[in-house]
Amino acid sequence: MRIKEAAARLGLSPRAIRFYEEKGLIAPAKERSSQYRTFDEDDVRRLQTIVALREAGLGIDDIQKALPAGGKDDGGAAGEVARHLELRRSEMVSAWVELKRMIETVDGMLAMLASEQALPTDAMFRLAQEARDVRELRSSWQDVWDYDGLAETHDDRVAESSGEYTAYAEALGLIVSWIAAAPGEEGLDLGTGTGNLAGMLLRQGAKMAGVDQSLAMLQRCRAKFPEIETKVGNLLAIPYTAGKFDFVVSSFALQHLSAGQLRLALEEMLRVLKPRGRICIADLMTSGDRVREQLAEAFPGHKPLAALAELSGYFERRGYVVKIRRIHGLLHVVYAVPIR
DNA sequence: ATTCTAACA
DNA sequence: TGTTAGGA
Incomplete structure (x- = not known):
């Protein structure tokens, strides 16, 4: 034809x-x-x-x-197509979150305009500044660590670092025991990597979903745990609708975020959580902002670590009870449950 | 009546 | 991609 x-x-x-x-x-x-x-x-x-x-x-x-x-x-093309569709999906979620933000900004400005006679120039400008800061925080989140490249050896490296492996396993174990997932509960693992933590919760009977920035990592995860639903995405724009999960966990992911980005990530966690949902995080954390800044200066290549006080304060202000245990060195586990 | 290439919007 | 021009 x-x-x-x-x-x-x-x-x-x-x-x-x-x-x-x-x-x-x-x-x-x-x-x-x-x-x-x-x-x-x-x-x-x-x-x-x-x-x-x-x-x-x-x-x-x-x-x-x-x-x-x-x-x-030819036959083997499906994988490549799927890969690009997933990337595309992740971009679309980010764009969607951006739009949502922008709508909120517009709403804020409309609210100002409704109450004032003259143009509230200063207030609008300040609101715009905040919105811009948030946008720049989001967009500044890149794959600095090349997890796609690290995916193949990830589990080996975790297992090899024998000194810290005990601590690693202990931290994950503590998350699992604190979360104590009831069969059928829905959980989300942020920065799931190859799915080690999500896999443990899966065995506990939870229905697990995992989000990671690296598709290569997720492909490992899928091979190991086909039951885990995995999506490409970042922690500042979690690719799930609001109020979906009974609990959210995360291990060794938040350490890659700046303080501002961490706040956005926490917001996102609460968004995708059900009203009574609980949160458990294992990560490198410092005792306070001052220490964190010192560490950031000492290791210029590294991102600032999460501050314990900031984390627990954030949850407590929102009506959560926070439980903390230090595992080893900077490694802590933080558990937040809503006050009943 | 269709299609083609090329250039511009 | 749509449009338009100039040809085959």
Whole structure:
């Protein structure tokens, strides 16, 4: 068939199809003399997947990467497509959170305008400043640590650091015993990595979900624990709707956040938690902001660590009872339960 | 009547 | 990607 018929069949314009060819997404045969494009069933099938991926919001270049460069489809492409769709999904959640933020800012400004006669310039400007700070905090969260690259050896390294392995295992064990998941409860593990903590809670009978920035880590996790639902995403824009989980846990993830980012992450945890939901965190923590700053200066390459006082204060102000245990060195476990 | 390339919006 | 021009 020629381009018009193919376009009609796929709901595309002929121009769009030529454009896809120009971008290297398809390579239809051309008639010798006329240079007219000729589309066979394979071409149509490929165009169908392109249309589908476009509808999912993938850009032309993403589709280019997701689809095997060869002219025709082959079997092993599903994984690549899934990988790009997950990345896309994660971006969309971030954009969604951004939008939500912006709506709140607009609401705040409207509220100001409703009560004042003149333009409340100062107040609006301050609100805008705060909003901008939050946005910049979010966007400054990058994969500084290259966890995709570390995924393959992650579990080995955890097991090898024998001195700290005991502490690592002890911390995870304490989370599991403090959370004491009832069968069927829904839990979320933030920064789940290869799923070690989530796996333990899974065995306890909980229905677990895991979020991690690194898809490579999650692929390990899926291989180890197929029952865990995993999503790519970051802690500042958790890819779940509000009020979904009975408990949220996190181990060795918050240490990578700055103080401002930590506050956003905590907000996000409370958002996805049910009203009576509980939180348990194992991480490197310092006794106070001063110590944390000193450490940050001493180790310029590292992010500031979470401050214990900040953490517990944050929860207590919101009506939680906080329990803390020091495991080893800076490693602490913090448990927060709403006051009944 | 269709399709093609190229350039511009 | 849509549009338009100029050709085959």
